[in-house]
Amino acid sequence: MAAANQPSPSHPADSLMGLAGPRVLRLLIAAVIAIVGLVAALVLPLAFVLIAACGLAIVTLASRNARLQRYAFQAAFAAVIILVGRVLVSNLTTELDKTNLESLPFVDLSGSFPFIDFSMDFLDRRAGFGLPETSFGQEYTENNSYGDAYLAGLLNTLRVAIIGIFLASIVGLAAGVARLSNNWLLSKLATVYVETFRNVPLLVQLIFWYTAVILKLPKIQDDASFLNVILISNRSVAVPGMNTSDGFGLWLLLLLAVAAISIAVWYLRNQSQETTGKPSYPAWSAAGVFVVLGGATFLLTGSPMTFELPELIGRSHEGGLQVTPEFTALLLGLTLYTGAFIAEVVRGSIQAISKGQTEAASALGLNGFQRLRLVILPQALSIMIPPLTNQYLNLAKNSSLGVAVAFPDLFRVTKITINQSGQTVPMILLVMVTYLAISMLISLIMNVLNSRVRIRTR
Numbered sequence: 001m002a003a004a005n006q007p008s009p010s011h012p013a014d015s016l017m018g019l020a021g022p023r024v025l026r027l028l029i030a031a032v033i034a035i036v037g038l039v040a041a042l043v044l045p046l047a048f049v050l051i052a053a054c055g056l057a058i059v060t061l062a063s064r065n066a067r068l069q070r071y072a073f074q075a076a077f078a079a080v081i082i083l084v085g086r087v088l089v090s091n092l093t094t095e096l097d098k099t100n101l102e103s104l105p106f107v108d109l110s111g112s113f114p115f116i117d118f119s120m121d122f123l124d125r126r127a128g129f130g131l132p133e134t135s136f137g138q139e140y141t142e143n144n145s146y147g148d149a150y151l152a153g154l155l156n157t158l159r160v161a162i163i164g165i166f167l168a169s170i171v172g173l174a175a176g177v178a179r180l181s182n183n184w185l186l187s188k189l190a191t192v193y194v195e196t197f198r199n200v201p202l203l204v205q206l207i208f209w210y211t212a213v214i215l216k217l218p219k220i221q222d223d224a225s226f227l228n229v230i231l232i233s234n235r236s237v238a239v240p241g242m243n244t245s246d247g248f249g250l251w252l253l254l255l256l257a258v259a260a261i262s263i264a265v266w267y268l269r270n271q272s273q274e275t276t277g278k279p280s281y282p283a284w285s286a287a288g289v290f291v292v293l294g295g296a297t298f299l300l301t302g303s304p305m306t307f308e309l310p311e312l313i314g315r316s317h318e319g320g321l322q323v324t325p326e327f328t329a330l331l332l333g334l335t336l337y338t339g340a341f342i343a344e345v346v347r348g349s350i351q352a353i354s355k356g357q358t359e360a361a362s363a364l365g366l367n368g369f370q371r372l373r374l375v376i377l378p379q380a381l382s383i384m385i386p387p388l389t390n391q392y393l394n395l396a397k398n399s400s401l402g403v404a405v406a407f408p409d410l411f412r413v414t415k416i417t418i419n420q421s422g423q424t425v426p427m428i429l430l431v432m433v434t435y436l437a438i439s440m441l442i443s444l445i446m447n448v449l450n451s452r453v454r455i456r457t458r
Helices: 012-043 048-061 066-097 146-179 184-198 202-214 248-276 282-300 325-351 355-363 368-405 410-421 424-457
Strands: 224-226 230-232 237-239 241-244 305-308 311-313 316-318 321-323
Touching (some): 146 184, 146 368, 184 325, 202 368, 248 282, 325 368, 410 424
Antiparallel strands (some): 224 230, 230 237, 237 321, 241 305
16 A cells, blocks of 8 residues: 555656756746847837836746846846837937937947947047146147047046045044134134035135135236245236156156155054054154155255246246136135035044043043044044045035136036037036046045055954
């Protein structure tokens, strides 16, 4: 009887297919349908019904596998996005073809998948317009191409963003610490600064600094002088500049080596101080090594860099470094506006530190500056970096408002290019991708810094 109830023996291969066959078959069918749906979304302009059917079929086949079900939903959603994007691009191309304008000069929808043509012929055309200033030593004239003009605008944006981030950090740190000061007058002044600049739109501030302050400075023939070193007028602000000779490159390489040696000295002195408990002044030691060795390499390479003071010759400033009113207004507005937000970040981060830390530092005999530098700020740094990243990103993107004061930044150059060439869509897409790349670079740098600070504070 027991033998009669046992199932009849079967071939091992049949048992294997019975166990693994349905599951493997569902996976294969789901993968094939997903690929077909994606390709259909790219190739067929009206494939929404097919995509919906593919998604439904995938979900049905993968209903017993939660992971595959999630993948199915993602594949179906991606197919829908690709379809919608293709329809929009096709409609845009059709409408712009009627006006003999290119929609996407580097994307060719008439070819085969993936429809990408990386030719940049559009940016090689002659620009035909000049720029009042360039950055990082770039030479640009109206005979250069649109690509060169775009690069000049990008470099101008990077210059104002880098300098603005540096200055705004200093202003914000000083104002944030001042708001927590026991000095009543200093605390109230910092509060007035923060509340004023935080609550006035940046565009209004830029126009104020440009029209009501910068352009109201003395005329160039009556320029104001600060110790005969800085010349200020409504045309430019002239500051001392540097002239380099042939040995500058060699000296710069030697200076980098000196910097590495100084960092090594700081590290060794700091380790010695932590091991012995005796003060070894690592910062002062590293600074001394850098000054001495840096000065020695400067003399050995024949003084490859000289300072040049500006002077007024006729109706213009000659020599030194000339800073235009547009750059001055934009940098001043970005610095004070962003610095007000950074001040609040600094204040909140310091207040987030336990009071016991300050009390312990006082018990060790540290004065106020030592408590701030050695105990409070190192711990607050790990708290303030994430919100600082947001402020740095805002500063970089807010630099596009320089168009209001005629600063030739990335957005202004893009606007001029669009007006002259009529290529609106590719230029807008290009400037969007550029600002995205700048923001991603800032985020990457700050994330690396944040990870390092977290490791050090644990």
